[in-house]
Amino acid sequence: MKAFEFVAARDSQHAVALLAQYAPSVRVVAGGTDLLADLKFSSHVPKVVVDISRADDLRTIAVTEEGLSIGTLVTHTEIMRSPVIREMFPALVDAAHTIGAVQTRNLGTLGGNLVTAVPSMDSGPTLVALDARVTIDGSGGRRQIPLTEFFVGPRKTALKPDELLIEILIPKASLSKPTQFLKFGLRKGQALALVNVAAGFWPDWTKNVFTAPRIALGAVAPTVIRAPQAEAFLEGRAMTPEAMAEAGQIAVGEVKPISDFRASAGYRRDLVAVLTKRALEGAYALAQSRKKQ
Amino acid sequence: MDSKTTVAEKTAATGLLDAEDLMRAPALAPLIPYPVEALVPDVDKQTPAVGQRATRPDARLHGLGQTKYIDDFYLPGMLYAKIKRAGVASARIISIDTSEAERMPGVMAVITGKDVPVNSFGPSLKDQPVLADTRVFHAGDGVAAVAALTEQMAADAIEKIKVEYEEFTPVLDPLESLKLETPGVHAPSSNIYGHKVIKKGDVEKGFAESDHIFEGSFRTQMVEHVPLEPHATVATWDANGRLTIYSTLGRITLGRADVARTLGVPMSRIRIVATIVGGNFGGKNEITTEPVMALLAKKTGRPVKCTFTRPEEFTSSTTRHPLIMDYKTGVTKDGRILARKIRLVLDGGAYCSWSETTLGKACILSAGPYVIDNLYAEAFVVYTNKTMTGAMRGFGAPQVCFAYESHMDDMAKALGIDPLQMRLINALKEGSLSPTGQTLHSVAVRESLLQAAQRFGWNEKTTGATA
Amino acid sequence: MVKVTVTVNGESRTASVPPETTLLKLLRESFNLTGAKLGCDVGDCGACTVIVDGKIVNSCLMLAGQADGRDVLTIEGLATMERLHPIQKAFEDKGSLQCGFCGPGVIMAAKALLDENPNPTVQEIRDGLAGNLCRCTGYTKMIEAVQVIARGTASGQVTAKSA
Numbered sequence: 034m035k036a037f038e039f040v041a042a043r044d045s046q047h048a049v050a051l052l053a054q055y056a057p058s059v060r061v062v063a064g065g066t067d068l069l070a071d072l073k074f075s076s077h078v079p080k081v082v083v084d085i086s087r088a089d090d091l092r093t094i095a096v097t098e099e100g101l102s103i104g105t106l107v108t109h110t111e112i113m114r115s116p117v118i119r120e121m122f123p124a125l126v127d128a129a130h131t132i133g134a135v136q137t138r139n140l141g142t143l144g145g146n147l148v149t150a151v152p153s154m155d156s157g158p159t160l161v162a163l164d165a166r167v168t169i170d171g172s173g174g175r176r177q178i179p180l181t182e183f184f185v186g187p188r189k190t191a192l193k194p195d196e197l198l199i200e201i202l203i204p205k206a207s208l209s210k211p212t213q214f215l216k217f218g219l220r221k222g223q224a225l226a227l228v229n230v231a232a233g234f235w236p237d238w239t240k241n242v243f244t245a246p247r248i249a250l251g252a253v254a255p256t257v258i259r260a261p262q263a264e265a266f267l268e269g270r271a272m273t274p275e276a277m278a279e280a281g282q283i284a285v286g287e288v289k290p291i292s293d294f295r296a297s298a299g300y301r302r303d304l305v306a307v308l309t310k311r312a313l314e315g316a317y318a319l320a321q322s323r324k325k326q
Numbered sequence: 327m328d329s330k331t332t333v334a335e336k337t338a339a340t341g342l343l344d345a346e347d348l349m350r351a352p353a354l355a356p357l358i359p360y361p362v363e364a365l366v367p368d369v370d371k372q373t374p375a376v377g378q379r380a381t382r383p384d385a386r387l388h389g390l391g392q393t394k395y396i397d398d399f400y401l402p403g404m405l406y407a408k409i410k411r412a413g414v415a416s417a418r419i420i421s422i423d424t425s426e427a428e429r430m431p432g433v434m435a436v437i438t439g440k441d442v443p444v445n446s447f448g449p450s451l452k453d454q455p456v457l458a459d460t461r462v463f464h465a466g467d468g469v470a471a472v473a474a475l476t477e478q479m480a481a482d483a484i485e486k487i488k489v490e491y492e493e494f495t496p497v498l499d500p501l502e503s504l505k506l507e508t509p510g511v512h513a514p515s516s517n518i519y520g521h522k523v524i525k526k527g528d529v530e531k532g533f534a535e536s537d538h539i540f541e542g543s544f545r546t547q548m549v550e551h552v553p554l555e556p557h558a559t560v561a562t563w564d565a566n567g568r569l570t571i572y573s574t575l576g577r578i579t580l581g582r583a584d585v586a587r588t589l590g591v592p593m594s595r596i597r598i599v600a601t602i603v604g605g606n607f608g609g610k611n612e613i614t615t616e617p618v619m620a621l622l623a624k625k626t627g628r629p630v631k632c633t634f635t636r637p638e639e640f641t642s643s644t645t646r647h648p649l650i651m652d653y654k655t656g657v658t659k660d661g662r663i664l665a666r667k668i669r670l671v672l673d674g675g676a677y678c679s680w681s682e683t684t685l686g687k688a689c690i691l692s693a694g695p696y697v698i699d700n701l702y703a704e705a706f707v708v709y710t711n712k713t714m715t716g717a718m719r720g721f722g723a724p725q726v727c728f729a730y731e732s733h734m735d736d737m738a739k740a741l742g743i744d745p746l747q748m749r750l751i752n753a754l755k756e757g758s759l760s761p762t763g764q765t766l767h768s769v770a771v772r773e774s775l776l777q778a779a780q781r782f783g784w785n786e787k788t789t790g791a792t793a
Numbered sequence: 794m795v796k797v798t799v800t801v802n803g804e805s806r807t808a809s810v811p812p813e814t815t816l817l818k819l820l821r822e823s824f825n826l827t828g829a830k831l832g833c834d835v836g837d838c839g840a841c842t843v844i845v846d847g848k849i850v851n852s853c854l855m856l857a858g859q860a861d862g863r864d865v866l867t868i869e870g871l872a873t874m875e876r877l878h879p880i881q882k883a884f885e886d887k888g889s890l891q892c893g894f895c896g897p898g899v900i901m902a903a904k905a906l907l908d909e910n911p912n913p914t915v916q917e918i919r920d921g922l923a924g925n926l927c928r929c930t931g932y933t934k935m936i937e938a939v940q941v942i943a944r945g946t947a948s949g950q951v952t953a954k955s956a
Contacts, residue, residue: 035478134925139850388893397830605894
C-alpha cells in the first residue's frame with residue numbers, strides 16, 4: 034500500500050474534528066474490510082487515514098423515543114448477536130449473516146457497509162424497507178436524512194469529505210415491522226449478491242390486507258432502490274400468494290439490472306420476480322408467527 | 327462472552343486448554359522454533375505399507391504453523407522486486423524509459439529484456455521471453471523489473487517506468503486464430519503451433535454403416551489454479567559466482583536448465599531450492615521470475631525476493647487450456663458406437679509452455695474409454711494474445727472428458743437408451759485396443775461403472791428420460 | 794512511523810512501522826511470526842486469519858495502528874513446549890492438511906468457533922470455516938477434525954492433558 038499518515042480518533046467528536054482538520058485528502062477506517070482492499074490496488078491514497086475503531090460511543094444499539102438507534106461502528110457479528118435486533122428484525126440478522134465470512138463480519142461495520150455503497154450491498158435493502166434514516170456529523174453540524182437519499186450512486190453517498198456517518202435510525206413506526214431479506218449469490222458464503230431484496234409490511238388482520246408495504250432491491254440499479262409500483266399494488270390489497278407473486282412481477286418492471294460475468298440482466302429480472310414473492314411470503318410467515326404469540 | 331473475559335477464562339470454560347496450561351504457553355515464540363518435535367518417518371523398519379494408516383511427516387509442522395514456504399524466507403540485506411506488466415495484449419515495444427524509476431529513493435536496480443543474455447525459454451518451444459523485449463504477446467507479459475529496499479518502493483518505481491507501445495489488434499478467439507488468413511500472433515510462425523492426428527480404421531465407412539449420426543460441440547473455459555500460496559522466488563549469488571534460487575517451482579531440474587540457458591551460466595553453478603509448496607496443481611511447473619531475480623541479485627550484489635500478487639497469479643502465470651471440441655459419432659440403433667470424428671482446438675495462449683503435452687493427451691484421450699474401431703481425432707493448438715496456457719491437473723484430459731461424456735448423455739437421450747447402459751455397451755474391455763493401437767490390460771471400466779451405479783442408487787432413478 | 798505495542802501470544806511486543814503496515818505484515822516481518830500467510834491480501838482467502846481480542850479477523854485488513862494495545866493470538870501461540878493444542882492434534886490425526894498453506898488460518902478459525910460453540914453442527918462448522926479457502930483438501934477432513942474435538946469435549950474425554 035502506498036504511504037499515508039495514521040491518526041486514531043478517541044471518540045466521535047474527535048473523529049469529526051480530525052476530518053475537518055485533514056479534509057479533503059482524508060478517509061475514515063473502521064473495520065477496513067472495504068477501505069484496505071480498495072487502497073491496496075489504488076494508485077491514489079489519501080494523505081491521512083483516520084481510524085475511528087476506538088470511538089466506542091459509535092458502538093451502541095439502543096431503543097430511544099425516535100426508534101432503534103444503531104451506531105455506525107456496530108459490526109455485522111454484533112448485529113447478529115444483538116438480542117433487540119434478533120427480536121425486532123430477524124431480516125437484519127439474516128442480512129448480516131450473508132455478508133462475507135466470520136472474519137469479515139467481526140471487522141466489518143454497518144456504517145462502513147453503507148458508506149461503501151456498492152449497489153449489491155447486503156445491509157441496505159432491509160434498512161431501506163424499514164424507512165431508515167441516517168445521522169451525519171461534520172464541521173457543518175449534524176443532519177439526518179433518509180437512507181434512500183444517502184445513496185447517490187455506485188460507491189457514492191451524500192457524505193461530504195469532512196463528514197462522518199454517526200448513526201442509523203430505524204423509526205419508531207417501523208419497530209418490529211415484519212420484514213424478510215433474501216439474497217441470491219453464486220455461493221453460500223463470501224458471495225456478492227446477484228440480486229437481493231427486502232420486503233415488509235404491516236398486516237391488517239381484520240381486513241386481511243397489506244398496509245404500508247415496502248419492497249427494496251439491491252444489485253439491480255446504481256443504488257438500492259424501492260419498488261413503488263409494486264408497493265402501490267399491494268397497499269390495501271388482500272394478503273394472498275397471488276398478490277405476492279403479482280407484486281414480484283411488477284417489481285421486475287422497476288429494475289435496471291446489468292449483464293456481467295456473474296449473470297445476465299434477464300436472469301436477474303427472473304430473480305427479482307421470485308425473490309420478491311418469497312420475501313413477501315417470508316414476511317407474512319413472520320407476521321403470522323408473531324400473531325400467534 | 328464479552329471481550330473482557332480473558333482468553334484463559336474462555337478456554338477454561340470450554341475445556342480445551344485449562345488456564346494453568348495456557349499460562350505455560352511459549353512466551354517468546356520466535357526464539358524457540360519448534361515447541362514440539364517434528365514427526366520423522368522411521369526409515370529403518372521394513373513394514374508392509376499397503377493398508378497402513380500413515381501420518382504425513384509434514385503434518386506436525388503444518389499444524390504448528392512452522393512449515394517454511396518461500397515467502398517466509400528472509401535473507402540479510404534482501405531486496406524486494408516487482409515486475410511491470412504490459413497491460414496491452416498485443417504490441418510492439420517502441421521504447422522503455424526507466425530513468426525516473428532508477429532515480430527513486432530505495433531503488434537499487436532496474437532491468438529490462440535487453441539485460442537478459444538469452445531472452446527465451448520454454449519446456450518445448452522456446453518462445454517465451456524472460457522479460458518482453460521487442461514484442462508483447464499478452465497483457466501479463468513482464469516488460470521491466472525493479473529491485474528496491476521495500477516492496478512498496480519497488481511497486482512505486484514500476485509505475486514510473488514509461489513504455490511506449492505500438493498496439494496491434496489482439497487475436498483472442500482460438501477459432502479466429504485457426505484461420506490461415508489471420509496474421510500470426512508470433513509471425514512469421516504460424517498460429518497453429520501444434521497439430522496431432524490419430525487415425526484408426528475408416529471413419530467414413532463407419533458413418534456409412536451407422537443407423538444414426540450425432541454431432542455435438544463443447545467448450546471449456548480458461549481456469550487458473552489459484553494455489554493458496556502465490557509464486558515466490560528469492561535469488562542470491564555467493565562469493566564464488568554460484569547462484570542459489572529459492573523458489574516455489576515444482577520442476578527444479580527443468581528450472582535449472584532454463585535459468586542456465588537464459589543467463590548463460592553453466593547448470594553446475596545453479597542451485598534451486600524448493601521447499602514445501604503451498605499448492606502447485608501444475609501452475610508452478612515452469613520458471614516465472616527466477617532469471618529476473620538472478621539478474622537483479624547480480625546487479626545489486628544482494629539477495630532479491632519477488633512474490634506474485636493474487637492478480638498476477640491470474641495474468642502472468644499459466645492457466646488451463648480452454649478447448650473447443652467438435653464431436654461426430656455414428657451409432658447403431660441400439661447405441662453401439664461405430665465411428666467417431668473429433669476436432670479439438672486448444673487455446674494455446676501467448677506461449678507454448680506445456681501445450682505440446684496437453685495437445686497429445688487431449689487428442690489420445692478424446693475418444694473416451696470406449697471401443698471405437700473407426701476413429702479420426704485431429705487436434706490443433708493455436709496462439710492467442712491471452713495468458714499462457716500450460717499444465718493443470720489432467721493436461722487436457724478433464725476437458726475432453728466433459729465433451730465425450732456430455733455427448734454420450736445427449737446420444738443416449740436421443741436414442742431413448744439408459745445412459746449407463748449406453749456406456750456399458752461401448753466400454754473398453756480387457757484386450758481392447760486404445761485409439762493409438764495399444765492393447766489394454768487391467769481394464770476396469772465396466773466394473774467401475776456398475777459399482778458406481780450401485781452406490782449412487784442409479785437403478786432406483788427413472789431411466790431413459792434422464793437428461 | 795507509528796509505534797505499536799501488541800500482546801502477541803501472551804507476550805508484549807513493540808515495533809515502529811510505517812502507518813500503512815497491516816497487522817499481517819507486522820506479525821510476519823516485525824515479529825517474525827510467519828504462520829499467518831499472505832494469500833490474497835484483500836480478505837478473501839483467510840490465510841492471514843488470527844484472533845484479535847477473542848475474535849477472528851483477516852489480519853491483512855487491519856492496520857497495525859488499529860491493533861495497538863490489543864490481544865493477538867496466532868498459530869504459534871497454540872501449542873506449548875510440551876504438547877499440541879487439541880485442534881492441531883486432531884488435524885494431524887485426520888490428515889486435514891496437504892500443502893498446509895491454509896492451515897494456520899483454518900486452525901485459528903476452528904479455535905474461535907469451538908471457543909464460542911463447543912458442539913457445532915456440520916452446518917455451523919461450515920459457516921465458521923467459510924472464510925478460509927483451501928485448494929488442496931476439499932475441507933471434509935477439516936470438518937471431521939472439528940467434529941472429533943466437539944465429540945470429545947461433549948463426552949468429556951478430550952482435554953489438554955490427553956492431547
